[in-house]
Amino acid sequence: MATIEERISTYRTAPFDARFPNTNQTRNCYQNYLDFHRCQKALTAQGKEVSVCDWYSKVYKTLCPISWVKRWDSQIESGTFAGKI
Template identity: 45%
Template sequence: MPEAIEPIPKEFRTCPVDPRFPNQNQTRYCYNSYLKFHRCKKVRGEDFEACQYFRKCYKSLCPNDWVSKWDEQVAEDRFPGNI
């Protein structure tokens, strides 16, 4: 007899569907979430709940290589996006 399966936590593991971004290509959604996180962090601080939402989105959508490259560029003040 199989053991009882634990319920899945109600927290989302990735971002919810956003009709502005097609499901087939999440690149824009990833980049937009990264920009929104850094803009929010600049205005409200990193611990603000809305900022954490954008952080979770870009962490789940963006490839790690992109994020590390963008973080490097932000630290060196040469990121091409408007933060």
């Protein structure tokens, strides 16, 4: 059985997610972006290793346009991001 680190290292593209069955993957992109930041926040607060959150990062980087990610990152830094993290 492959470990999480091995699965992440061999990761190629976003797998099928039953929560988002349609071809429009905008919500999938946004949800994985939120999940990545929530995962990091929760594990950091517990003092645990955050490398398991890399899965969400790779998925949203595959699905999301770079311009969206840059805008969301700058909004998080300035405190104006609309999502709940």
